[in-house]
Amino acid sequence: MGKDKLRRFAAVKEFPNFFEPEIPKEYHMKGRWRSDYFKNDNPIVLELGCGKGEYSVGLAQHFPDKNFIGVDIKGSRMYIGAVQALEMQLKNVAFCRTKIDFINDCFAENEVDEIWLTFSDPQRKKPNKRLTAPPFINRYRKLLKPGGIVQLKTDSDILFEYTEEQIKEHNYECLELTWDLYGELPENLDQTTKDIFHIKTHYEKLFTAKGSVIKYCKFRIH
Numbered sequence: 001m002g003k004d005k006l007r008r009f010a011a012v013k014e015f016p017n018f019f020e021p022e023i024p025k026e027y028h029m030k031g032r033w034r035s036d037y038f039k040n041d042n043p044i045v046l047e048l049g050c051g052k053g054e055y056s057v058g059l060a061q062h063f064p065d066k067n068f069i070g071v072d073i074k075g076s077r078m079y080i081g082a083v084q085a086l087e088m089q090l091k092n093v094a095f096c097r098t099k100i101d102f103i104n105d106c107f108a109e110n111e112v113d114e115i116w117l118t119f120s121d122p123q124r125k126k127p128n129k130r131l132t133a134p135p136f137i138n139r140y141r142k143l144l145k146p147g148g149i150v151q152l153k154t155d156s157d158i159l160f161e162y163t164e165e166q167i168k169e170h171n172y173e174c175l176e177l178t179w180d181l182y183g184e185l186p187e188n189l190d191q192t193t194k195d196i197f198h199i200k201t202h203y204e205k206l207f208t209a210k211g212s213v214i215k216y217c218k219f220r221i222h
């Protein structure tokens, strides 16, 4: 790891909005995120594989009545979002460093209302490691409330096609699905929703600059 990454990795551990569970072991915040950190009863939204966390921070600004938790294994990346949130004094966003594989050690049954998957790795050769593959969906099912939703934004045809197949194969309830999010953005969307779709993650900016078309879907797995 480079010097700057090491510095960020060490610094972020001291932040009040950064959590690092010892895994595999049940984390003491499991079932207690609302009461012990957010100190409200608002819905919890996870961004899994949040990278630098700008999306969680952007959503937290738009939705002061929801709580956001960015999850990633890379602490030095989440440092960026964690600093932004502290500077903006956003109390409704936090970051949790863990492998998503152990997400059920960090969140209790029915603790979460929504999941965002933003530009997840396509895992070309390992379909079961895709974040919309059955082993992950089964983990999400445990922590999502009944009726909870999963949303995916991606540039990857492979991941999107796979997810579309999974939705059909497992009869997930598909609420929205478009192969060209920005090309097909309905005119009648309210401003807040338009704004959400225009919050761009780090990878989204890279891919759109290269001309990639962004795909989006929203589905229920219960």
Ligand SMILES: C[S@@+](CC[C@H](N)C(=O)[O-])C[C@H]1O[C@@H](n2cnc3c(N)ncnc32)[C@H](O)[C@@H]1O
Pocket (backbone or CB within 6 Å): 048, 049, 050, 051, 052, 053, 071, 072, 073, 074, 077, 098, 099, 100, 101, 118, 119, 120, 121, 201, 202, 203, 204
């Ligand atoms: C392609 S990046 C996208 C980052 C961010 N969402 C964005 O759009 O800029 C994928 C991120 O997912 C994280 N990631 C992938 N698999 C993971 C896993 N099993 N557990 C935790 N993080 C994971 C990586 O560390 C990386 O930061």
